Amino acid sequence: MPTIKKSVEFSGVGIHSGLPVRMVVKPSKRHGIFFRRVDLGKNLISAKFDNVGDTKMRNTTVGDINAAHVKTIEHFMAAMFMAGIDSAIVEIDGPETPILDGSAIEFYKTISGAGVTGGKMKRIVVRRPVYVSAREVFQSLPFMLRAKIWFMNLLSGCTTDGFVKLTPSEKKSLNISATLVYREKIIGYQNFSYSYDGTKKSVQDFVKNIARARTFGKYSEWEYLKKHGMARGANENNVIALNSNGDGTLNKTFWPDEFVRHKIIDAIGDMFTSSGFIIGNLESYKGSHAMNNMVLKKLFSNPDNYDIIDA
């Protein structure tokens, strides 16, 4: 049960709530990553896939959306995974992690800088393929929500032909391939692959090519989203803003394909709600947090689908 050697702290605003938040990551002897909403009480909120309450707002939320919960945990979870830490208590005084610069770099640097103690995390070996389609996720939602998403998709030109697939790998690594297809020219079709095999080299690859990739959104949607309680903390310092023509961005990008590289961060973070190192191939075609969550639920719904190897 690797945990963080000493406590580290982050502060900033939540990207959706816009609220200021302070978060302290502390060592723990208990397996798993748990949030504690210090503004609400002492209860622990598990950062596991089976405690994911809400993914419709384009982020991953753990806990009860109507009570104690923590939103947008994915970038932080990706950093914890890459730092090799599967056990910690995260005290947080608000409903959402700080967005920082919209990427995972600050989370990763601070957490890995604090050091790790207590061995290696368990491995979860995918034995049988598991598949989730966007249509499946959509159909599992309540009618009113479906109507809202249908409207948002209409605005953004999203379709429901995406899928997320977990398959067995011959290598001892997590191999992620992400594809984005957008009608906005600046994104268009983008694909990026990344493999994590537990070596320093694969961590360096993450730091160099993925960790800095920021979240993105359409500037023209901000007003609508803000009205509906989303993106209230979004600004040019934490989101790549696409212009209304869809052929450029209002702020500079680090790479032309920064968008799809960010999708890799989201996928790593979401896969880590499994609480282990998944050995397998994750193919994400126009994937989403909701599909990532459902694919884990399917994987763990049948013991024949996976093996757990304790390190």
Ligand SMILES: [Zn+2]
């Ligand atoms: Zn993200």
